[in-house]
Amino acid sequence: MVSLIVNGESRKLDIEPSTPLLWALRDALALTGTKYGCGIALCGACTVLVEGQPARACVTPVSSVAGKRITTIEGLSRTGGHAVQRAWVAEDVPQCGFCQSGQILSAVALLERNPDPTDADINAAMSVVLCRCGTYQRIRRAIRVAAADKAAAERS
């Protein structure tokens, strides 16, 4: 039995402790917004937040995050209204959309620790999430929009 705190809810799972968090989320908890892309932490499609930090769920044994707060795309906001999600909609970022959960959660973590990232900061933080459709340019724009949006919200 492994206890997880996923999107604010305590969940107990009867699961092999070495199972990657990715498959606990997808197969046991039906949270399919977190994607399988490579299985070896190279593509970032499985990115979730563990205590606010981006983590590759495909190589994170579920036992290693027992008791820690895990945020998936489904838990980022109730109605898709997080500043980063709004920016993603405003810039019409997704194409096929498969990598976008990982992109969005990585951008959320970036803006949490660095509210005004430079291009270099964006490159460094986001290069671990691959997009085969080439939405990178719009991702950059959306991150800037979200940063400006958050800055404006804090000023007011």
Place this chain on the structure above:
Amino acid sequence: MSNRMEVSRRTFLQASLAAGGGLLLGFELGPAAHAEAASAASDTGFEPNAWLSIADDGTVTVRVASSEMGQGVMTAIPMLVAEELDANWKHVRAEFAPVDPAYTNPRLRSQATGGSTAVRGFWTSVREAGAAAREMLLAAAAQTWAVDVGECRTDAGKVVHTASGRSLEYGALVATAAVQPLPELLFLKDPTEFTLVGQSLPRLDTPAKTDGSAVFGQDVRLPGMLTATVLRCPVFGGKLRRFDAQAAKRIAGVREVLQISSGIAVVADGFWPANLGRDALSVEWDEGPGAELDDDIIRNQFRGAVTGGRVVRNDGDAEAMLAAAADALKAVYEVPFLAHACMEPMNATADVRKDGCDIWAPTQGQTATQQTAMKLTGLPAEKVRVHTTFLGGGFGRRSEVDFIADAVEISIAVGRPVKVIWTREDDIQHDFYRPATYNELAAVLGKNGLPQAWIHRIAGPSILARRFPDRVRDAADFTNIEGAANIPYAIPNVRVSYAMVNPGVPVGFWRSVGSSQNAFITECFLDELAAAAGKDPVEYRRALLVGHPRHENVLELAARKSGWGSPLPPGRYRGIAVAESFASFVAQVAEVSVDAQQGIRVHRVVCAVDCGVTVNPGIIEAQMESGIVYGLTAALKGQITIDRGRVRQSNFNDYPMLTIAEMPSVEVHILPSREDPGGVGEPGTPPIAPAVANAVFAATGRPVRRLPVRL
């Protein structure tokens, strides 16, 4: 209405009143689609089983026959319907159509998505569906108000009686509209009358793709469903000799291990136990003669065959000019096999029962999926339903049916719904690859420096020989010669030949297909000729593009917007390329720096596109960016190599993708056009490799004749 195009009523247009009181309009559907529609019917609505339906709350639902793999078809097709319907865009929804002959893409003769044909294929029919609905709504309102229909007009989701100013929302008219006779004539708008088409409307699928709710094939969940992985022979053409599943079956969660056509399936409660079970299999393969194959053997096969190809274009007498020339220019160009590497690895879910079969799949081929399941189950078409999910990338890979067959075979064997998930390694090592080719080029320049003779001999494997053998004509596969046989340049003597060599590596359609390599080969060789003639690459093309205004216009636009000829920061160089593919014309200028330590960096790409009438400029821009990134990954990194009959690469460590840090700034300029729509999903890809390679040539003085580009 005077400038509207009149089209005759089509016999396949039908209207009917549905159960809940809505207007249903569309092509006649076959039984399988009706069965699906019936199961999806809700109490307040009606059977959503046509191109278009309107609910009594005014919601317009457009059924999209093409697959959404990122190219924006789920927005573009609804825009076309809504344009002629005069719908309120805020009320428009999209959903995936079921499999049915009614949804056949006329350009593909199949319900399928590929060849950048979605808008081109449905350009007329879905607008007619919208226009017919609009006529009936007009008639319904006229009847309601007891006025002449000529006194009424439509405006953003309502009918207005011009004289009195009265108006009725479409939703309020659906019951009356559904009993109106079909219009005898349909009027399609002239493009100058478009109000939605031509606007960068936001994509309809964006919200679902930012909150995790979009369902991809990988995300399908069914009651009682099991998950399977399949272990395949690493060698192409190899067979299973024997296997031992004892250890695999001991793993908690593993239910069954069984042999299917493609290998050994491990069926489990979820992906992870299935994957552990697969790792625990002990297998002996009969690798067969394919185990001898490697890159050198393939290359030698190509070289041995290249001069004996079938001639596919022969203007003048290029060979005689070459034989007579003392100073012909010659070069060998080579491109590697490439994997598609969709972000979502292959997968499919099948539920095969005695009474029918349901398939949920991220597929580019609904008809092919249905036919595959029919063959394997023995069920008739009306018993095989296909539920298309979102596709996590397609690029041609998902026009294949190998992953569909896996799911169907396993579901038959275990008698339950089964989702088969390929690992990334499976996806890279068991693809249908972009053909590798070997090319001999030769040219003779005239006194003015312009080519008088052009010879291009291609050798490589044929996609059609496997996929559509009946479309191979006289040993020529048009996919191998597109972008080569149709070079637009005014050269009096042109000879292009193709030698089919199928060494045993499976090949398939890869974004932009033949143009993906031929644009590189022809546009780079052209730059070699320009350099030999001492001419500027843009001037050289300009001189040769006589009678090809659409090529020339994109060339000029890209050159102008990129500042062609103006000074660059030290260490930066430009390269240009132009290519026509899928009825669209694209020119790109790449700004590149070359450094022994840092390698090749692409800083900026200026892209000019003429794709005819523009449906959604925002999506066109995105697709140009997308095609550029896809082609740039291939140009700078992509290479599948073969050793001992197997693919050496396996995951993103050895088959790397372009990252955001390597993403150039991309500027897209769309030429206004009233030509028929061209393709958009693929044409952005062909020019980028030659644009970058030509910039590297400008930087180093050494032509780039192989991909990926290496210094």
